[in-house]
Amino acid sequence: MKYIATMQDVTIQSGQASFVGSQEIAQRIRSARARAGFTRKQLAAASGASERYLAHLEAGTGNPSVEMLLAISEALGMAMAELLPMGGERDAGVAHAAQLLRRAPPERVREALAWLGERPDAVDGKGRRVALIGLRGAGKSSLGQALADRLSVPFFEISKEVEQRYGGSIGVLLEINGPAALRRYEADVLRDICRTNAAAVIAAPGAVVADGKLFDQLLRETWTVWLQATPEDHMSRVVAQGDLRPMTGNRTAMNDLKAILAAREADYARADARLDTSGQDFNHTVSMLEGVVASFAG
Ligand SMILES: Nc1ncnc2c1ncn2[C@@H]1O[C@H](COP(=O)(O)OP(=O)(O)O)[C@@H](O)[C@H]1O
Ligand SMILES: O=C(O)C1=C[C@@H](OP(=O)(O)O)[C@@H](O)[C@H](O)C1
Ligand SMILES: [Mg+2]
Numbered sequence: 001m002k003y004i005a006t007m008q009d010v011t012i013q014s015g016q017a018s019f020v021g022s023q024e025i026a027q028r029i030r031s032a033r034a035r036a037g038f039t040r041k042q043l044a045a046a047s048g049a050s051e052r053y054l055a056h057l058e059a060g061t062g063n064p065s066v067e068m069l070l071a072i073s074e075a076l077g078m079a080m081a082e083l084l085p086m087g088g089e090r091d092a093g094v095a096h097a098a099q100l101l102r103r104a105p106p107e108r109v110r111e112a113l114a115w116l117g118e119r120p121d122a123v124d125g126k127g128r129r130v131a132l133i134g135l136r137g138a139g140k141s142s143l144g145q146a147l148a149d150r151l152s153v154p155f156f157e158i159s160k161e162v163e164q165r166y167g168g169s170i171g172v173l174l175e176i177n178g179p180a181a182l183r184r185y186e187a188d189v190l191r192d193i194c195r196t197n198a199a200a201v202i203a204a205p206g207a208v209v210a211d212g213k214l215f216d217q218l219l220r221e222t223w224t225v226w227l228q229a230t231p232e233d234h235m236s237r238v239v240a241q242g243d244l245r246p247m248t249g250n251r252t253a254m255n256d257l258k259a260i261l262a263a264r265e266a267d268y269a270r271a272d273a274r275l276d277t278s279g280q281d282f283n284h285t286v287s288m289l290e291g292v293v294a295s296f297a298g
Contacts, residue, residue, distance in 0.1 A: 019063060021085040026060035028083045032076045033058075034263035036210035046075035046179055077183055077211045103266050128153070128199035130293050131222035133208055133268060135261055137237035138227035139277050139285065140203040146286045147293065148201035157203040161189040183211050190214065194221040209267035219270060223296040225289065226271035229278045231258050272296065 033043050040058075044051045048071050056062035057072075064072075066080075073080040101109060130147070132140040141157060148155035159170055162185040166173050173182055186205065193200060202222060209215050218224060229237070235257055268274075273292050277285050 022063070023060040024085040025064070025069075025083055026058050026062075029054075029072065030058050031263050032078060032083065032210075034259050035267070036076050037207050037260050038076070043072070043075060047071040075179060077179060105270065125220060126223050126296075127194075127197075127221075129194060129197065129202065129222040130200070130296070131202040131204050131218050131224045132227055133204045133218070133224055133271055134206070134227035134229070135234050135257075135264070136206045137234040137241075138206075138229055139237075139282075140206070140227060142282070143227065143277070143286060143289055144201050144203040146282075147289050150286065150290055151199070151201065151293070153199040153201060154197060155201045155203070156193050156197075158186055158189055158193075158208075159203075159205050161193070162186055165189060183214060186211070186214050187217060190217055190221070209264050215267065215270075219272075223293070224271040224273075225292055226268045226274040228268075228274055228276045231261060233278045234261075 033040070036043075038046070040051050040054050043049070044054055047054075047068075049057075049068060053062060053068075054072075057064055069083055070080050073083050101112060104112070132138070132144050132147075134140055144157070145155050162173070162182070163169055165188075166185060170182065173185065186208075190202075193202060204218060204224075208218060231254065235254060273295070275285070275289055275292055280288075
């Protein structure tokens, strides 16, 4: 087995092996897992690592093999380099610039691309397609359908389209074919919706930001709106629907929800617009959303 650290790097702290960079790898795995909305158990199942082993890695006391880091990064839908200190870049300046770009709003990224001589994506590539993003309970499905009705355009829910195309539930798809297959289905469904509909409202999967490629595709091909709500509203809306999927069997549900929101905030913030849906009734929110969308189309 190959190890990331050489023996000289390994120091023994209270009986556990740790090495230079182990804390940074630990932090990157923790935040990538929160962004993906995986419990430790789910990541263990998807990557083949044991829960106990993941706990060590996330505490900075594990010493992962290249093979294991690769399995974890694939389960999280990211490049292995993203789990390594300095984003896998050898030059600290390039690593810092890459980090800033990942967090920058779309217009700054377009400016940076233009400065580098790259042609930014044409704005009309988004047509009159609107995609709603946000955590479970934000209102992607319900506000999305209501907005599509008001605008008289078709409504698509990416997860439902995937299930239809696959011929089974997302749960079964994940269990049998794995997360990479789900990502392929989502990307194909989005591409086909955009190819065949100049105008549409699309509800993105809640965890869309965890898949960098899919999220980039969505930002390029649709006008995106981040539906925001307080953690309390997210929780009460999901509970009111009787669906406890993200929180099942989890005693620290509210803390987890807050951690997922915090971990995803910078990514959700890349949307073209945001709308706070908390503290107001549903129909008023639909009207506000209509106003936001009108500002895109002019
Ligand atoms: N102001 C509001 N904005 C959005 N949803 C609201 C609002 N007030 C109440 N709700 C309710 O909250 C729930 C949002 O859930 P849903 O649309 O399924 O979200 P998502 O698809 O993002 O998980 C719906 O049942 C909706 O009727
Ligand atoms: O945000 C998330 O991590 C999730 C959101 C849910 O999707 P919707 O918000 O599209 O219902 C569902 O796929 C799953 O519970 C994970
Ligand atoms: Mg939904």
